[in-house]
Amino acid sequence: MNQGSNDIRLLLVVGIAAMLMLFISLLLIFIFTQRKKLQYQNELQAMQNAQKNQLIEAAVRSEEIERHRIAEELHDEVGAILGASSLHFNSVRIEEPDESNQSLYQKGKDLLDEGINKIRGLSHSLHSSILQEFGLNEAISHFCSKISHESIIEISVTLDNSYPTQVGQNDISIYRIVQEFIHNITKHAKATKIFVRSIYLNKTLMITITHNGKGLTQPHFEELRFKKDGLGLKNIQNRIILLKADLKFSHHAGGYAIDISVPID
Amino acid sequence: MFKVFQLVIDWSEVWALLIPISLLLLKKQPAVLKPVVFYVWIALFINLAIDLTWKIRTILPAEYNSNNYLYNLHSIIRFFLFSLFFIKLNQAFLTTVKKVIPVCFLVFVIINFTFYENFFDYWKLSSRLLSVEAILLLFYTLQYYLFKINDHVGVNIFNSDFWIVTGLGIYVTINFFIFLLYNELTIRMQHFAITLWNAHNISYIIFNLFIAKGFYESRKQ
Numbered sequence: 001m002n003q004g005s006n007d008i009r010l011l012l013v014v015g016i017a018a019m020l021m022l023f024i025s026l027l028l029i030f031i032f033t034q035r036k037k038l039q040y041q042n043e044l045q046a047m048q049n050a051q052k053n054q055l056i057e058a059a060v061r062s063e064e065i066e067r068h069r070i071a072e073e074l075h076d077e078v079g080a081i082l083g084a085s086s087l088h089f090n091s092v093r094i095e096e097p098d099e100s101n102q103s104l105y106q107k108g109k110d111l112l113d114e115g116i117n118k119i120r121g122l123s124h125s126l127h128s129s130i131l132q133e134f135g136l137n138e139a140i141s142h143f144c145s146k147i148s149h150e151s152i153i154e155i156s157v158t159l160d161n162s163y164p165t166q167v168g169q170n171d172i173s174i175y176r177i178v179q180e181f182i183h184n185i186t187k188h189a190k191a192t193k194i195f196v197r198s199i200y201l202n203k204t205l206m207i208t209i210t211h212n213g214k215g216l217t218q219p220h221f222e223e224l225r226f227k228k229d230g231l232g233l234k235n236i237q238n239r240i241i242l243l244k245a246d247l248k249f250s251h252h253a254g255g256y257a258i259d260i261s262v263p264i265d
Numbered sequence: 266m267f268k269v270f271q272l273v274i275d276w277s278e279v280w281a282l283l284i285p286i287s288l289l290l291l292k293k294q295p296a297v298l299k300p301v302v303f304y305v306w307i308a309l310f311i312n313l314a315i316d317l318t319w320k321i322r323t324i325l326p327a328e329y330n331s332n333n334y335l336y337n338l339h340s341i342i343r344f345f346l347f348s349l350f351f352i353k354l355n356q357a358f359l360t361t362v363k364k365v366i367p368v369c370f371l372v373f374v375i376i377n378f379t380f381y382e383n384f385f386d387y388w389k390l391s392s393r394l395l396s397v398e399a400i401l402l403l404f405y406t407l408q409y410y411l412f413k414i415n416d417h418v419g420v421n422i423f424n425s426d427f428w429i430v431t432g433l434g435i436y437v438t439i440n441f442f443i444f445l446l447y448n449e450l451t452i453r454m455q456h457f458a459i460t461l462w463n464a465h466n467i468s469y470i471i472f473n474l475f476i477a478k479g480f481y482e483s484r485k486q
Contacts, residue, residue, distance in 0.1 A: 005453045008446055012461075015442035023403075023438040027431065030410045034422040 056238045063235075064172055071126035074119050082116045131175055135165035137198070139175050144182065144196060153186055155194045163200040173239040174205070174262055180232050181209055181258055189213030189256070200264075207260045215256025218249045275319075277466045278312040281473035288480040295483055300350040301429055301476060304343060311339045328387075336390040344370055344398045347433060351405045354426055358412035366401055373397060389451055395444035399437040406434035425483035432475020439468040 089109055131139035137159040148155040178196065185191045191213025198207045216224070225233055240247050245262040273280075285305050294302050315332040322330035348367040352360075374394065378384045382391050409430045413422075443465055450458035 008449055008453060009457070012442050012446050012450075015445075016439055016464075019438045019441055023434055026407065026410055027434070030414055031422070033414050037417075038422060 053241060057242050060173060060235075060238055060242055067126040071123045074126070075123040079116065079119050079123065082112065082119060086112050086116060131171060132167060135163075135167055136171040136175060137161070137163055137165070139171075140178055140196065140198075143175075143179060144194075147182060147186065153192055153194065155182070155196065157196045159196070159198045160200040160205075163198065163205060168264065170243050170262065170264070173243055174207070174260075177236050177239050177260060178207065178209070180236050184232060185209070185211050185213055185215070189215045191215075191255075193255075203264050205262045205264055207262070209258045209260075210255055212255040215251070215258075216249045217251050217256075221247075221249045271463075274463050274466050276316055277470050279309065279316055281470040282309045282312065284473050285477040285480050288477050292480075292484050294480060295425075297353050298350070298425060298429070298480070298483055300346040300353065301479070304346040304350075305473075305476065307342055307346075308339065311335055311342070315339070331387045333387070333390040334385045337384055337394055340391075340395050340398045341374060344402065347402055347405065350429070351409065354409070356409065356412045356416075358415075359408050363405070363408070366404070370397070370401060389448050392444055392446070392448040395447070396441060399441040399444050402433060403437045403441065406430055406437065421482075423482065425479040425481075428475050428479035428482060432472045432479070435475070436468050436472035440465055 086109070089112055092105065130142050140159060141157050144155040144157050147153065182194065182196075185194055189211060191211035194209065194211045196207070196209050198205060200206075221233070225237055236247070239245075240260075243262050245260060248259040248261075250257045250259070282305050286309065289302060289305070315335045318325065318330060318332040318335070322332075345367060348363070348370075352363055377391070377393060382393065384391075409426075413427075443461060447458060447461075450461065
């Protein structure tokens with residue numbers, strides 16, 4: 001009787017211990033494999049993100065190279081041909097009495113001059129030599145002063161002078177983002193007043209663009225980013241990813257604001 | 266001091282259930298956890314009846330002062346509700362087996378209590394019923410982990426169903442041998458059997474803590 005009781009007691013203790021050990025082992029195997037899988041997935045995700053960023057970077061860089069090449073081509077080749085044509089055109093002599101020919105000559109000369117100016121403008125907008133020579137602040141100020149027109153649109157610029165004038169590798173992207181936003185504000189938001197401000201603090205450049213037009217809010221931007229066919233916002237988004245920057249849209253009583261925060265290495 | 270501890274442990278089958286129930290009052294649980302929600306409410310009433318019957322057994326008429334049939338009832342309800350919970354998890358693994366098991370268990374219960382045991386046995390709970398229930402629930406628990414090991418891992422591996430399944434796994438792992446040998450122990454070593462029930466009660470507290478954690482995690486999902 002006593003031996004039997006002891007056997008049952010032993011069976012009970014051994015049984016519970018064995019079951020618990022097996023269960024805990026399985027649980028540990030489960031947790032270990034799940035953690036491994038999760039770690040692997042996270043690494044894969046990080047690798048995919050890095051690849052995506054590399055692709056974006058390559059696309060943005062090649063776009064810049066292409067812009068540069070076209071700008072040079074326009075300026076050096078087409079601009080030179082048009083300039084030479086203008087010189088030849090100027091040397092042509094039209095007889096005084098022939099009023100009809102003189103009018104055609106004058107019209108042709110005006111069109112040629114206009115073409116030269118357009119090519120020069122296009123070349124400069126594709127490749128900002130000011131940015132290369134004088135830095136980001138000067139390029140933004142120059143661009144804004146070109147766009148600004150007293151009777152149509154007024155752009156005020158207050159930029160932090162502590163930002164280095166030496167051109168950094170990301171400055172072209174920052175410049176393009178500002179350029180694209182100002183284009184969008186004048187074209188779509190129909191703003192009459194734009195204020196561009198920058199602060200450079202703790203190796204972070206914060207640019208704020210405020211305007212009185214009909215701008216975007218954060219949800220609206222998120223929606224447009226995926227729906228809109230236009231390349232502008234996608235380009236901005238790609239450059240934001242490339243710069244590892246933050247972009248925020250907000251609406252205040254005074255108007256709409258776009259905050260761009262870029263870490264500078 | 267020991268008496269207070271014993272009193273707390275004796276009533277643990279009731280108060281432990283109040284932990285997950287208090288979380289239920291704070292937030293509605295998703296449909297997949299409904300069987301577990303039903304379980305904690307039903308278990309509260311059954312366990313309250315079990316403990317009250319035990320505590321006031323001296324003043325109850327002799328034919329009504331056994332609570333063993335309530336343990337049998339609790340076991341059957343627990344098995345079916347947790348089977349439903351595992352089926353509702355929609356894991357594409359052993360799906361037919363998981364649906365057949367409750368039917369087999371029902372057949373087993375009917376045959377067992379028709380031919381071999383008395384459901385309302387005054388002297389003992391059904392060791393056979395409780396141990397079969399425990400081993401089948403353990404099977405459900407193990408197949409859950411096996412499926413998860415082969416499945417794509419989510420963002421959070423410690424989600425609500427993980428905590429509930431783990432709590433159940435711990436409970437049935439500890440109690441399988443207790444249930445299996447309990448009838449034998451009550452005959453041979455009654456005092457030891459009563460003391461051993463404390464181990465059951467402690468595992469039941471752990472089980473309820475895990476259910477509560479599961480309910481709490483469902484708020485984040």
